[in-house]
Amino acid sequence: MRITKKKPLTLNLNKFKSKVSSLKPDTKKVIKKVSSIKNNIFRIIKQVKKEFRLLWSDKFNIFLAIVMPPLIIVFLGLTMTDAPQEAQSIPCVVVSYDSNTFINPNDFFESQLDNYTIPYVNAVNKSSLLELVRFYNATEEIYAMEQARTALLEGTINVIISLPVDFTELIELGLPGLIDCIPDASKMVHIQANINAVYDSIKIFINDTNLKPQFVIRGFEEFTIPEGYSSNFNTNIIMAFSFMIFGVAFVLSILIVVQEKPIARLLLTPVTRSEILLSKFIAYTLVLLLQDSLLIVSALSMGLYLAGTVTDLFLALFMIGFSGIAMGIFISSQSKTKTQANQLFLAFYLVIILLSGIFIPIENMPPYLQVIAYILPLSHGDPLIRGIITKGQSIWGFHFYWLLGICIFLVLFSFLIFKRRKYEV
């Protein structure tokens, strides 16, 4: 192997100075340019370019921001656009206290069921929404309800249907029959589905027995997803949209100020703090626009039913995403270390998701939590997206203006904090 001997670097001050002095550009020319508006714009554009270069240097970030969200949409689309699956039946037990035992107290061991118990059990069996796991005649099995509760506790059933002692008598007298429905309330989101399934069995029961209830309720569904569209996909995509656009924008921007160490050195050039922060907002807003477009294109191509306009959906997604960027840059501007920024990210994100109203209805929260929930962006983002996609609502409403307000507040405070942030080299 041939080793070339490298000439050692020697410093001849006179020679070095004359060499450096002969270089372009002329300092006077540069100074003239420093404070012109044209140059401010030039600097911002160059800073934006730098942001993109930094973003490009971390390919995982690119994947996270641009590729992953549409991929998730496509994945949801491919797995949920098939023919609508038959709704899964809800396991239940029927506990009947409706027996003539109580009518004839002298014959305690006789437990002939009243006229309407068996027809109701048949109706439960007929309902496609219910799966009868077991029928208990409570007059024979004195621990029927305890056994049913144990099944509910173990999760083998989701609902107990209990027929009261006067079930048949009330119907025969022309009075409304009572049915007790005991759903598993630990699965909050399934409560309504459980009750709906029990209603289904009642409908079948009324039809089969030619009963004439006092009130006839006719249901018409509004804002349903038309035939040809997958309701599974549409339901999930509405929730995924606001989570995804907010989460990705938030995670992408959480470290952009705190991890950029050379900002301290940049501030020893004519570039201002406002220009640096503004360039970050511009760069990440451009990324957000691309994200938005890809999300909408992928969702529509996978069969999203959109009752509103694409423009409204685009703007809504943009506002939610921008609130994520604004919150990320806000936290990044005031964090002293990357660890602190990451911890704050986790704390904020958990609170924002838990109080978004998607998992727990905001109305069911204690008043102080409701106040916090209504301040946070996702509690406005979800109804905004839902309104546009399912009801065709316009974007111009309370939720949009609230999101705009949050964004303006966060952007202004980010600039204020960044202006006061201590940088030293």
Next chain:
Amino acid sequence: MRCEKISISKKKKEMVYVKDLNVKFGDKHVVHDVNFNVNQGEIIGLFGISGAGKTTIVRVLTCQIEKKNWTGDVKVTGLTPAKKYNHPIILSRIGYVPQLELLNLYFDLSPMVNVEVFTSTYGMNKKDAKEVAEKLFRILDLPEDTWNKPVKHMSGGEKKRLSMAIGLIHNPNVLFLDEPTTLIS
């Protein structure tokens, strides 16, 4: 603390003027009555033990310390850092090479792109910046094959020299070097 001067020019234009400089952070008096001046063509070295206030003086001169924390008459290229509106002009006339390259360079970007990022802040176009950068890289003996690769792959000495090149890129009137011999090969 001691100041040592090496005069290499006969021109006597005053570039740095420091009279009765005192720096205080709360109750802590960091710099006591420092006086010196540097004329065009002169090189001055600040020597002192750790915590003597060398970097603090440089921070005052490079507009990093707010006026409320220091007193005295200070001028850099004829302008005082006490006035905020002078800062952009002073900063455009000075170059700075910090002690730590981590604070000066974008490690994920190449030296050429680093140069572009910093020169754009002075309003220099890409072509001029590239031309000057190439000359400086050659003067400072930066291997050509490293110019377009990420800075993180460079050796410590190369990073330091790149840092110097960035400090000199806009042909400043005054160059401040903090611990310039660290890592220099």
